[in-house]
Amino acid sequence: MPRDIPEAAPQVDDTASGENSVHAGARHAATTDITPEPAPGPARRTTAPHFLHAARTTSVQARKARRQWAAVVALTLLLCVQIVLADRAxxxxxxxxxxxxxxxxxxxxxxxxxxxxxxxxxxxxxxVRPILGQPGTLQAQATFRNDARWAQAWPVILLTLKDADGRTLGARALQPDDYLPQDERPVPIGPGQSAQMAVRIREPSANVVAFSFDFR
Known part of the structure; x- marks a missing residue:
């Protein structure tokens, strides 16, 4: 009885298999190692970065603004000085x-x-007293002091003559030219400085017994 001859197992082409494995490995390697190239970006500028350019512009503008403000302040002060001097009186x-x-x-x-x-x-x-040998003539004199903070011009002095009952018999506003020597140029009376005045006046009545000095 004839024996069954087992069929030979199909031979595997190692060469082909090896090639397939190598190629497969190559394809796998190519798939995992190759990454897409980035898209080309815009061309680089040769000038300085934008933030540096902005900083320079801001500094220049700041200096210009400071000069403008300084000019405004100076002109304002000058105007104020002119106003004060014009209205100084x-x-x-x-x-x-x-x-x-x-x-x-x-x-x-x-x-x-x-x-x-x-x-x-x-x-x-x-x-105020009569002048000997000159009937009807009185000599009025006074000493006063300037207690103001600044020098003052010689004042106008109101001299009032009264009788025993306090009635006014006569009054005269004496200007500096009336009671100062004619050859003396009146200069302002300084703070705390004393001054004197003297003047002759006609007696309005023989009943004069009182007098008063007031500054005007």
Missing amino acids: RLATQATWRPLVMALCGAFRCDVPTWREPTAFTMLSRD
Whole structure:
């Protein structure tokens, strides 16, 4: 009885198999190792970075703004000085503004009106008496002090003559030219400085027994 001859197992082409494995490995390697190239970006600029350019622009603008503000402040101060100097005659009569006016006029060499404060004069002594040998003529004299903060011009002095009952018999407002020597040029009376006045007046009545001095 014939024996069954086993069929030969199919031979595997090792070469082919090896090639397939190698190729498969190559394909796998190619798949895992190759990454897509990045898309081309914009061309690089040759100038400085944008933030540096912006910083330079900001610095320049800041310096320009500071110069402009300085010019505005200077012009404003100049305008204020001109206003004060133009109105110095009125401002100099106010105790608040006078120091500033004096400082500005000291710098710009302008004249400051003399301070006028009659109530700041203090009477130190006064007297009215007849002149011997000159009937009907009285000699009035007084010493007073300037207690103001600034120098003052010589005041106008109101001399009033009264009788025993306090009735006014005569009054006269004496200007500095009336009671100062004609050859003496009146200069302002400084703060704390004393001054004297003397004048002859006609007696309005023989009943004059009282008198008063008031500063105007």
